[in-house]
Amino acid sequence: xSDPNHQHxxxxxxxxxxxxxxLARWLLGDVASAEDAVQSACxxxxxxxxSMTGPNPKAWxxxxxxxxxxxxxxxxxxxxxxxxxxxDLHGHHGHAVSAEGNAVRAEEVRxxxxxxxxxxxxxxxxxxxxxxxxxxxKEISAVVKVPIGTVMSRLSRARERLAECLAxxxxxxxx
Amino acid sequence: xxxxxxxxxxxxxxxxxxxxxxSEALAAHTRSxxxxxxxxxEREALIARVRAANPRFEVPARLRSAVHSxxxxxxARRLPLLRWWQAAALAVAAxxxxxxxxxxxxxxxxxGADPANDELVARHVLxxxxxxxxxxxxxxxxxxxxxxxxIDFAPEVRDLTPLGYELQGARMERLAGxxxxxxxxxxxxxxxxxxxxxxxxxxxxxxxxxxxxxxTLARWSDQGLMFAAVSDVEPRDLERFAQxxxxxx
Numbered sequence: 001x002s003d004p005n006h007q008h009x010x011x012x013x014x015x016x017x018x019x020x021x022x023l024a025r026w027l028l029g030d031v032a033s034a035e036d037a038v039q040s041a042c043x044x045x046x047x048x049x050x051s052m053t054g055p056n057p058k059a060w061x062x063x064x065x066x067x068x069x070x071x072x073x074x075x076x077x078x079x080x081x082x083x084x085x086x087x088d089l090h091g092h093h094g095h096a097v098s099a100e101g102n103a104v105r106a107e108e109v110r111x112x113x114x115x116x117x118x119x120x121x122x123x124x125x126x127x128x129x130x131x132x133x134x135x136x137x138k139e140i141s142a143v144v145k146v147p148i149g150t151v152m153s154r155l156s157r158a159r160e161r162l163a164e165c166l167a168x169x170x171x172x173x174x175x
Numbered sequence: 176x177x178x179x180x181x182x183x184x185x186x187x188x189x190x191x192x193x194x195x196x197x198s199e200a201l202a203a204h205t206r207s208x209x210x211x212x213x214x215x216x217e218r219e220a221l222i223a224r225v226r227a228a229n230p231r232f233e234v235p236a237r238l239r240s241a242v243h244s245x246x247x248x249x250x251a252r253r254l255p256l257l258r259w260w261q262a263a264a265l266a267v268a269a270x271x272x273x274x275x276x277x278x279x280x281x282x283x284x285x286x287g288a289d290p291a292n293d294e295l296v297a298r299h300v301l302x303x304x305x306x307x308x309x310x311x312x313x314x315x316x317x318x319x320x321x322x323x324x325x326i327d328f329a330p331e332v333r334d335l336t337p338l339g340y341e342l343q344g345a346r347m348e349r350l351a352g353x354x355x356x357x358x359x360x361x362x363x364x365x366x367x368x369x370x371x372x373x374x375x376x377x378x379x380x381x382x383x384x385x386x387x388x389x390x391t392l393a394r395w396s397d398q399g400l401m402f403a404a405v406s407d408v409e410p411r412d413l414e415r416f417a418q419x420x421x422x423x424x
Contacts, residue, residue: 017242018234025232032339032363035238042242112228130190131225137192156186163221 013045016058019133020065026128027069027121037072041065059135059142066125066143073121115165123158130155176204181211185218237411289375289401290351292387298348298357299368299390299405307366308344308359318345322356328400330356330371335419340367351375360416367406367416374401382417384410393417 013020020041024034041064048064116127122144129135129143137151144151181204187193188201205211290298310321315332322330325347334342343359348370355372374396382395393404393413402420404413 014242017239018231021234021238022231031235034232035235035241036363038238039241109228109230112225113230116225116230127225131222132229132231137187137190152187152192155190156183159186159218159221162225163217166221166224 013042013061016061019058019062022132023062023065023125023128024069026116026124027066028072029117033072037068038065041068044068056139056142059139062129062133062135062139062143063145111166111169115162115169118165119158119161122154123161126151126155127158127162176200178204178208178211181205181208182214185215189215189218189222237409241409241411289372290370290403292385292392294350295370295392295403295405296388296390298350298370302346302357302359302368303366306346309346311344313342315342318342318358321345326354326356328371328373330358330400331420332358333420335360335416338415338419339363340416340419348372362406362408362412362416365406365408365412367404367408367413369420370401370403370405372401374399382414384414384417386410395420 017038020038021034024037024041025031028034028037041061044067045061045064116124119127125144126140129140135143137148137155140151140155141148146154181201184193184197184201188198193201205215310318312318313336315334318332319329322345332342332345336342340360340362343361343366345356345358348355348357350370350372353372353375355370358369358371360367360369382393384391384393386392390405390407391410391413393402393416395402395417397420402417404417404420406413
């Protein structure tokens with residue numbers, strides 16, 4: 001087990017599979033597209049392990065995943081006017097919630113989920129990378145390929161939008 | 176430090192992205208400013224709320240196993256880095272394979288003049304160069320009548336849209352010198368050719384899923400008809416597709 005490439009694949013790809021799938025699912029909306037994107041990202045990652053730069057395998061792999069997602073989104077745009085979002089995203093199946101499963105919690109998760117889903121992609125991705133993956137601004141900057149200052153302002157605006165959206169939901173419910 | 180600056184740096188501050196001096200300046204201002212204290216509390220609550228909800232998605236089991244078996248992908252084996260993994264990959268693949276084998280492999284002898292996998296793959300590849308369909312329709316009620324008078328059997332055309340397989344159309348085919356038809360579906364942009372022809376010999380109805388030249392084939396027979404679905408999708412995708420057609424047994 002001393003082959004460095006093999007170790008790279010383990011440390012860069014396999015251990016971050018969940019993070020990769022989560023990002024892809026949030027960016028693409030449905031299970032099948034996310035699976036496709038993650039699979040091709042893994043293949044690309046395998047081929048590019050030699051060219052992996054920087055000390056942060058997670059950020060590197062997540063950048064590959066994000067590329068595969070944006071490729072898919074671009075294809076979708078040219079192919080048809082198909083919605084970027086599919087009901088899957090708003091549905092209650094296939095996500096890791098129900099374990100303790102009381103209705104109040106499920107409702108809360110649904111609200112947060114809906115609000116994140118409603119964000120434009122550039123805001124959605126920084127929220128996912130920061131709040132769900134716990135990545136630093138520097139790491140996010142490497143994944144999204146924008147300067148750290150941009151990460152900061154995007155995240156700030158993303159949270160503002162998210163807060164507004166969650167507040168709107170409350171108003172709609174109480175009115 | 177002004178309220179405007181607090182607003183600007185609030186998130187970076189809460190995320191621990193600022194140096195100690197700036198952080199202290201922000202803290203000092205916020206302590207003495209009710210407005211900023213409120214702002215900070217609101218933002219902290221939002222962050223906590225999102226993290227508590229933790230709206231993640233579970234990795235589908237099939238993706239997990241697909242990624243783990245990637246090391247065994249024949250196409251990737253050309254890469255030097257994979258050479259090494261074959262031993263490890265075998266272990267991973269073996270467990271998946273043993274399940275697949277018990278489920279799918281029935282060592283069916285190929286009946287008489289039924290086309291070989293190679294021919295099916297060749298026809299599939301040729302169809303990709305076009306035309307993929309001679310009658311293009313997502314409505315099975317338009318495709319079935321199109322076969323009338325062209326063939327002496329009636330292949331069932333199923334609507335599998337709910338499963339993600341979109342009906343694209345159909346065309347006539349020649350397989351092993353006999354007339355056949357191809358019904359075309361598509362999943363996630365991957366075309367699937369479902370070839371149907373009259374069995375040359377009594378075939379066993381059991382479903383087999385095999386790989387040939389990098390393609391996946393699912394073959395089965397039902398009521399004297401032979402079916403072969405060919406595509407470049409994962410075996411599981413084709414297995415699921417075939418199960419929607421294949422007789423239950």
